[in-house]
Amino acid sequence: MLLEALSAAILGLALAWAAAHRLPHRLPARLLVLPTGVAGALFGAFVTHTALGAGGFLLVLLGSATLCAASLSLLLRPAGRLRRSSATV
Numbered sequence: 001m002l003l004e005a006l007s008a009a010i011l012g013l014a015l016a017w018a019a020a021h022r023l024p025h026r027l028p029a030r031l032l033v034l035p036t037g038v039a040g041a042l043f044g045a046f047v048t049h050t051a052l053g054a055g056g057f058l059l060v061l062l063g064s065a066t067l068c069a070a071s072l073s074l075l076l077r078p079a080g081r082l083r084r085s086s087a088t089v
Helices: 002-022 030-052 057-073
Strands: none
Touching: 002 030, 002 057, 030 057
């Protein structure tokens, strides 16, 4: 369990760093992105470990990465300006 948690935290940090490095214009400050990735990965590992048991280390990491990516996607902002069309044109 400890190895799963440590691996999930490292995986979450790596995914958050990669997202912050690739999409700095669409994400808030790194001080928010990095802990969000780690927390999402740890929560994903907890949920997956609870659902599957202690048998599948790689499945726990896969669930961890999935929930980490989902939590990081909630931080994304739109790429450009939104066009608002007026109904009274």
